[in-house]
Each structure stands twice: as C-alpha cells, then as structure tokens.
C-alpha cells in the first residue's frame with residue numbers, strides 16, 4: 403500500500419489499526435453475497451447440494467481476497483466523508499478542489 407495518494411497527496415496510513423473496520427465491510431459484503439448466491443442456487447435447484455456447497459465455499463474464500471483493497475478504499479472513503487476533521491488543512495483544500 404502506498405503511503406500517499408499520487409493525485410491529491412492524501413495520507414493513506416492514517417493510524418495503527420485504522421483499517422480494522424474494512425474487515426467488517428469485507429465480511430459483511432461477502433456474507434450478503436454468498437447468502438444471495440446460496441438462495442439463488444437453492445431455489446433454482448439446478449446443481450447438487452455438494453456442488454452448491456463447493457461454489458459457495460470457493461466464493462467465501464476468493465471474494466474477500468479480491469475485495470480486500472476495495473474494502474479498504476470504501477472504509478477510507480466512508481470515514482473521511484463522515485468525519486472531515488481528520489484531514490489536514492492541505493488535504494481538505496485538495497479534496498474541495500476535486
């Protein structure tokens with residue numbers, strides 16, 4: 403992960419443990435999507451239960467790995483959107499120009 407944004411110079415490494423909340427974002431979306439996927443597979447009844455389980459298990463392992471960086475970006479975006487006091491004066495000026 404880069405230290406700062408190359409466009410607006412926003413500092414990404416906010417504080418130790420800052421991105422812990424992104425795990426909840428990642429987990430929540432994974433649980434929501436796998437539930438929807440399971441229900442769709444269950445209702446359509448086109449695959450065996452073993453195949454359904456294999457697909458859902460693979461999704462639960464692979465999706466969070468792929469979504470990891472996007473969950474962090476969402477966490478940072480949500481946090482800075484709701485609490486702009488964390489931004490330095492320079493970062494606040496940069497975000498208002500964009």
Ligand SMILES: [Zn+2]
Nearest residue numbers: 407409410412
């Ligand atoms: Zn930026």
